[in-house]
Amino acid sequence: MSEDEENREMIEIFVMGKRYKVPKGLTIMTALEYAGYKYVRGCGCRGGFCGACATIYRTEDEYKFKMDLACQTAVQDGMFLVQLPFVPAVREDFDIEEVDPKENDNVMLDYYSEIARCVSCNTCTKACPQDIEAMDYVQAALRGDVERCADLSFDCIQCGLCSIRCPADIKHYHLAQLARRITGRYIHEHSDELEKRVQEIKNGEYDDKMKEMVEMEMEELKKLYEERDIREEG
Amino acid sequence: MTDGYPDYMQESIKKVKETREERMGKTYDRMTPSEGQEVLNNFHPDYKKEGKEELKIGPSKGRKVPTELAKLLRARSLIDPSEIDLTQVDHDVDVLIIGGGGAGTVAALWSVYEGIDPENILISTKLRHGDSNSMMAQGGIQAADKDDDSPIKHYLDAIGGGHFTNVPELVKALTIDGPKVLKWHEELGIMYDREEDGNFVELPGGGTSRYRLHSSGDYTGMELMRVLRDEADNLDIPVLEFTPAVELLKDDKGQVAGALLMNLETNEYYVVRAKSTVMATGGFGRLHVQAFPTTNHYGATGDGLIMGYRAGVPIRDLDSVQYHPTGAAFPDQIVGLLVTEKVRSLGAQPVNMDGELFVNPLEPRDIEAAAIIRECRGRENGVTTPTGMQGVWLDSPLIEMKSGEGTIEDTLPAMVRQYERFGIDITKEPILVYPTLHYQNGGLIINEDGSTPVKGLFAGGEVEGGVHGKNRLMGNSLLDYNVFGRRAGMTAAKHAKKASIGKLTLDHVNDYNQQIEDAGIKTDKKSPLLLPEYRGKKVLERHLDVEVTL
Numbered sequence: 001m002s003e004d005e006e007n008r009e010m011i012e013i014f015v016m017g018k019r020y021k022v023p024k025g026l027t028i029m030t031a032l033e034y035a036g037y038k039y040v041r042g043c044g045c046r047g048g049f050c051g052a053c054a055t056i057y058r059t060e061d062e063y064k065f066k067m068d069l070a071c072q073t074a075v076q077d078g079m080f081l082v083q084l085p086f087v088p089a090v091r092e093d094f095d096i097e098e099v100d101p102k103e104n105d106n107v108m109l110d111y112y113s114e115i116a117r118c119v120s121c122n123t124c125t126k127a128c129p130q131d132i133e134a135m136d137y138v139q140a141a142l143r144g145d146v147e148r149c150a151d152l153s154f155d156c157i158q159c160g161l162c163s164i165r166c167p168a169d170i171k172h173y174h175l176a177q178l179a180r181r182i183t184g185r186y187i188h189e190h191s192d193e194l195e196k197r198v199q200e201i202k203n204g205e206y207d208d209k210m211k212e213m214v215e216m217e218m219e220e221l222k223k224l225y226e227e228r229d230i231r232e233e234g
Numbered sequence: 235m236t237d238g239y240p241d242y243m244q245e246s247i248k249k250v251k252e253t254r255e256e257r258m259g260k261t262y263d264r265m266t267p268s269e270g271q272e273v274l275n276n277f278h279p280d281y282k283k284e285g286k287e288e289l290k291i292g293p294s295k296g297r298k299v300p301t302e303l304a305k306l307l308r309a310r311s312l313i314d315p316s317e318i319d320l321t322q323v324d325h326d327v328d329v330l331i332i333g334g335g336g337a338g339t340v341a342a343l344w345s346v347y348e349g350i351d352p353e354n355i356l357i358s359t360k361l362r363h364g365d366s367n368s369m370m371a372q373g374g375i376q377a378a379d380k381d382d383d384s385p386i387k388h389y390l391d392a393i394g395g396g397h398f399t400n401v402p403e404l405v406k407a408l409t410i411d412g413p414k415v416l417k418w419h420e421e422l423g424i425m426y427d428r429e430e431d432g433n434f435v436e437l438p439g440g441g442t443s444r445y446r447l448h449s450s451g452d453y454t455g456m457e458l459m460r461v462l463r464d465e466a467d468n469l470d471i472p473v474l475e476f477t478p479a480v481e482l483l484k485d486d487k488g489q490v491a492g493a494l495l496m497n498l499e500t501n502e503y504y505v506v507r508a509k510s511t512v513m514a515t516g517g518f519g520r521l522h523v524q525a526f527p528t529t530n531h532y533g534a535t536g537d538g539l540i541m542g543y544r545a546g547v548p549i550r551d552l553d554s555v556q557y558h559p560t561g562a563a564f565p566d567q568i569v570g571l572l573v574t575e576k577v578r579s580l581g582a583q584p585v586n587m588d589g590e591l592f593v594n595p596l597e598p599r600d601i602e603a604a605a606i607i608r609e610c611r612g613r614e615n616g617v618t619t620p621t622g623m624q625g626v627w628l629d630s631p632l633i634e635m636k637s638g639e640g641t642i643e644d645t646l647p648a649m650v651r652q653y654e655r656f657g658i659d660i661t662k663e664p665i666l667v668y669p670t671l672h673y674q675n676g677g678l679i680i681n682e683d684g685s686t687p688v689k690g691l692f693a694g695g696e697v698e699g700g701v702h703g704k705n706r707l708m709g710n711s712l713l714d715y716n717v718f719g720r721r722a723g724m725t726a727a728k729h730a731k732k733a734s735i736g737k738l739t740l741d742h743v744n745d746y747n748q749q750i751e752d753a754g755i756k757t758d759k760k761s762p763l764l765l766p767e768y769r770g771k772k773v774l775e776r777h778l779d780v781e782v783t784l
């Protein structure tokens with residue numbers, strides 16, 4: 001934020017192997033920008049929600065690769081950084097009307113048969129910047145436990161790091177998306193209250209009152225607003 | 235990794251801890267209208283005289299907008315029309331959608347439901363499909379479906395929250411369509427938080443009189459967006475990523491007739507001819523109005539306002555900008571990012587450096603934000619961070635005292651994760667917050683069917699104005715992009731079935747440049763902005779403008 005760079009403690013990073021000095025206290029993303037890189041790819045929400053900034057890095061004294069989100073990770077002295085290209089994983093089209101788990105043996109296997117090749121190496125789980133139990137949800141899908149797959153994968157931001165690392169070429173984040181949609185559509189109970197309200201609206205039950213509101217004089221509307229009862233506690 | 239709060243802040247945290255027990259269960263009275271007005275006048279950034287500029291040209295000449303936006307509205311076009319060959323059409327479609335966020339994707343789906351072949355739709359988007367503000371929403375979406383609630387109550391809350399400046403017909407559309415939208419979401423398989431019986435878990439939000447906020451943990455926006463995108467993929471709707479629109483096209487009859495796109499990686503332009511064009515480019519948080527940090531995604535640079543305005547669409551309510559009361563103020567790496575209102579909905583109280591309550595946690599956003607600024611700047615009861623930011627505490631541990639251990643982990647996983655990365659455990663320690671630039675309240679003028687006053691152009695979502703007047707309530711913009719994305723998509727589809735397009739032109743851009751000239755405006759800027767500039771100052775000072783060719 002502050003351009004008062006002179007007084008800041010500087011650290012050294014390597015971007016695609018090139019050395020740069022950047023102030024301490026930045027994220028990987030803002031450090032690259034400080035160094036002069038302008039993002040076109042690899043940057044979306046800047047807040048840990050979209051998965052555009054998935055990145056691989058290594059620190060100077062370690063041989064292991066680490067994986068994380070560039071927008072959510074503090075830059076450290078001696079980091080080797082890269083920008084990741086996109087993940088070209090195949091996604092299977094489906095018709096939401098045709099994936100009722102009660103009418104299919106194992107709907108997950110129908111669409112993503114490669115989950116049967118999972119060798120339980122857990123590399124996907126280790127790669128996940130969201131700490132999701134990715135291998136466990138793949139195993140749940142394999143067993144046909146769609147809801148468990150949906151619940152375990154719920155926080156997935158679809159960055160694709162799991163699938164890049166998978167030796168069996170499983171498309172974790174796509175199959176998890178299918179599991180969640182099946183769960184929302186077929187496994188979770190739907191709302192009666194909502195259904196009732198939709199019917200009331202269809203039947204025009206609010207039409208007259210709404211017309212009155214739209215045409216109401218400002219003063220009257222203000223009065224109504226100030227006098228409305230507010231539900232304060234659950 | 236940063237290791238939590240520095241020692242000197244711990245003293246203040248101690249006071250927060252000590253007062254917690256006593257504060258729990260207490261409320262702070264909501265302000266009376268005149269108290270609210272007073273704090274707004276004295277402390278809300280919108281009410282400052284500086285920071286705004288009157289527009290000298292264009293369809294809303296005379297209106298005031300933030301200086302940062304005014305500069306782009308009086309800038310020259312990014313393109314020189316004389317360099318563009320409009321006779322070679324690259325994509326000829328029924329419906330062009332500009333913006334692959336929530337509103338754009340909803341519009342595309344409803345164009346298909348309305349009978350347009352997916353092949354005859356094109357979505358142009360700046361980053362990847364789904365990289366958008368829609369993806370980031372945490373709190374939830376409003377819709378009046380509970381027994382003790384009604385679309386009428388929702389209407390009253392929305393219009394009162396907007397200080398009665400909203401367009402009544404648009405508020406009506408927003409609130410009466412709400413339950414329908416949720417029903418559609420159920421059919422698509424969106425996973426909302428539900429009670430055992432299938433009814434929704436609903437929470438209150440700032441300015442709402444009922445529990446009306448539906449959510450999916452604190453990943454609500456992401457859950458909606460990823461399902462909508464998934465469905466667009468299922469229907470094979472074509473999307474051009476990293477290929478934003480840079481200017482609208484018109485035809486010789488004066489109607490909007492598509493857009494000029496630019497491939498961000500090769501800089502090649504593409505001509506898209508379309509019978510209907512939907513503007514769904516979202517908001518302008520990345521303009522950093524009054525130098526505030528922002529919660530918005532990287533591409534939120536207000537491009538749709540610029541393109542739409544040049545094509546003749548008037549704008550409204552852009553003089554008011556929404557500052558979210560609670561942006562992160564510490565640690566530095568996440569300054570400005572959102573601390574969702576849901577944290578307050580669940581029971582966390584804002585308190586000052588001494589652990590004292592100073593405002594009701596659920597005032598409308600502008601009042602809540604102004605009260606926090608007053609506590610820091612006016613009363614000097616804020617906490618100063620190592621980089622000189624100010625903030626007040628949002629006492630999150632209260633949530634678990636009220637609703638039991640594990641509640642935070644269950645309902646706010648994104649929040650927990652974000653702070654954990656920096657060594658802060660929000661189930662035990664409070665969060666330091668300060669207002670952040672969040673939402674573009676106003677925008678392009680639309681009718682209730684999603685059409686703009688210029689033929690052939692439709693709009694939905696954050697880019698349009700009138701739905702929320704001068705202040706939006708939490709949960710009403712996810713609803714907005716669904717309701718008006720849907721309406722814009724359906725109306726665009728109907729229009730496309732009967733429209734015919736004449737000869738393409740960019741004359742309106744030439745005209746606009748002429749108006750800049752005639753008004754004696756001096757500018758070296760070009761717009762739309764497309765991407766904000768965050769490169770280091772030193773690098774930019776030494777930057778050579780040289781094209782390296784092979």
Ligand SMILES: Cc1cc2nc3c(=O)[nH]c(=O)nc-3n(C[C@H](O)[C@H](O)[C@H](O)COP(=O)(O)OP(=O)(O)OC[C@H]3O[C@@H](n4cnc5c(N)ncnc54)[C@H](O)[C@@H]3O)c2cc1C
Pocket residue numbers: 332333334335336337338358359360361364365366367368369370371372373374375376454455477478479480514515516517529530531533534535537538572672673694695696697708709710711712713715762764
């Ligand atoms: C952090 C955060 C939290 C929020 N929480 C809530 C909440 O809890 N409840 C709620 O109701 N609202 C919330 N909001 C507001 C809400 O998310 C947005 O107002 C809404 O999603 C906007 O939808 P949209 O489709 O209009 O815009 P966006 O979703 O932003 O989509 C616009 C798209 O257009 C693209 N684009 C921009 N310019 C161009 C161009 N020139 N050419 C092509 N494409 C372009 C963008 O890159 C983007 O993909 C939140 C917003 C943020 C930022």
Ligand code: FES
Pocket residue numbers: 042043044045046047048049050051052053054069070071072157
């Ligand atoms: S930019 Fe979206 S997760 Fe990092």
